[in-house]
Amino acid sequence: MLTKGLRGFDAATVEKVKELYRKPGLTYREVAEELQVSLSTAQKLIKKEIPSFTAFYLGKTVSFVRKEDLEVFKEQYKVERKTPIYDKETNSFLFQSFVHSTTGELARVTEVSTDGDVLAKTERGTDLPLETLVSTGYQSSVQLEEKTANNMRGYCVFRFVKPSHLQSPIYDVVEMFSN
Amino acid sequence: MKLKVDETSIEVSVKPTLLLLNKEEHKSAIDLLHIIALKRR
Numbered sequence: 001m002l003t004k005g006l007r008g009f010d011a012a013t014v015e016k017v018k019e020l021y022r023k024p025g026l027t028y029r030e031v032a033e034e035l036q037v038s039l040s041t042a043q044k045l046i047k048k049e050i051p052s053f054t055a056f057y058l059g060k061t062v063s064f065v066r067k068e069d070l071e072v073f074k075e076q077y078k079v080e081r082k083t084p085i086y087d088k089e090t091n092s093f094l095f096q097s098f099v100h101s102t103t104g105e106l107a108r109v110t111e112v113s114t115d116g117d118v119l120a121k122t123e124r125g126t127d128l129p130l131e132t133l134v135s136t137g138y139q140s141s142v143q144l145e146e147k148t149a150n151n152m153r154g155y156c157v158f159r160f161v162k163p164s165h166l167q168s169p170i171y172d173v174v175e176m177f178s179n
Numbered sequence: 180m181k182l183k184v185d186e187t188s189i190e191v192s193v194k195p196t197l198l199l200l201n202k203e204e205h206k207s208a209i210d211l212l213h214i215i216a217l218k219r220r
Contacts (some may be wrong), residue, residue, distance in 0.1 A: 085182045092184060096207075155181065155192035158212065162189050169211045170189065176211070177180045177193050 018164060024055040025064030034070060034075065036114065042167040049073060084112045090130055091144055092118050095174045098168075107138050108166045123166060 026034070032042035032051070046052050050073045052065045061075075085094040098120060099106040109130065111119040118130035120138075128136070160170045181192040 083182070083184045085184075094184065150194045152194050154194050154195055157190060157192045159188055159190045162184070162187050173211045174182065174189065174191055177191055178182075 007174070016174075021058070023064070024057060025053065025066050026070060027063050027064065029061070031070060032063050035074065036073060045073070087112050087116055087118050089116055090118055093138070093144065093178050095171045097141045097171070097175060098133060099141050101137045101139055105136075105138075106166050107133055108171060121166065142178075144178070 028042050028046060032039045035042060035045070035047070042058065046063070046065060050065055051061050051069045054061050054063050056062075057064075066161070083094070084158060087093070088166075092109055092112070094109055096109045096111050098109075099105070102154075105123045107120045107122040107128070109118055110121045110127070111117075119127055120130055120133045121127055122133075158173070160173075163170045180194075181190075182192040183192075
C-alpha cells in the first residue's frame with residue numbers, strides 16, 4: 001500500500017534502471033590508480049597495450065577497460081615495471097645520502113619499493129629501513145625541493161658501472177641530478 | 180630525471196636544458212662527470 005504522493009516501482013523496473021547505471025568497466029582514472037601510475041601514463045598504456053571499449057554511460061560515451069584485461073596486463077606489467085626511484089611519503093629517493101649527526105658516517109638509500117618501503121645501507125654495511133636510519137641519528141644531506149616539471153624534448157643519458165662503495169662520485173652525480 | 184638500475188649498471192637520463200643551466204650544483208655534477216670519465220680512461 002502506497003502513501004499518497006509517493007510513487008512505487010516494481011522490482012523489475014528497479015533492476016532495469018540499476019543495470020543502466022552499472023559501470024560497464026574501469027575508467028581510465030581507475031586504471032591509473034590500479035597501476036599506480038599517472039593518468040596520462042594510463043592513457044598511453046590503454047592506447048597502446050590495454051584493450052578498451054566505449055559504452056554509453058550516464059548520458060555520454062565513455063571509454064572503459066575490462067577488469068579481466070587489466071589483470072592480464074598487470075601480470076605482464078609487474079615484470080616490466082621500472083625500479084621505483086622515489087618515495088613520496090618520506091620524500092626520499094634512490095641513492096640519497098645520509099650522514100650521521102655525531103660520527104659523520106655515510107649511508108645511502110639502496111632500495112625503494114612500490115609498497116613504500118625504503119632501505120638504506122650504512123658505511124659499515126648494515127641494511128636499515130629509512131625510519132630506523134633516521135631514528136639512529138642519520139640526517140639527509142640533501143632536501144628535495146618542489147620544482148616545475150621540465151617538459152623539454154629529449155634526454156642526455158649517462159650510463160655508469162654500478163659502484164661497489166657508497167662514497168663513489170657516481171652516486172653524487174645521481175644525487176645532484178635528482179635535486 | 181629518469182633512473183634505470185640493474186645488477187651491474189646505473190643509467191641516468193636528464194633533460195639537456197638542465198645541464199645548460201648555470202647553476203652551481205649542475206656545474207658540480209658536470210665536474211664530477213669529468214672526473215669519472217677521466218678515471219675510466
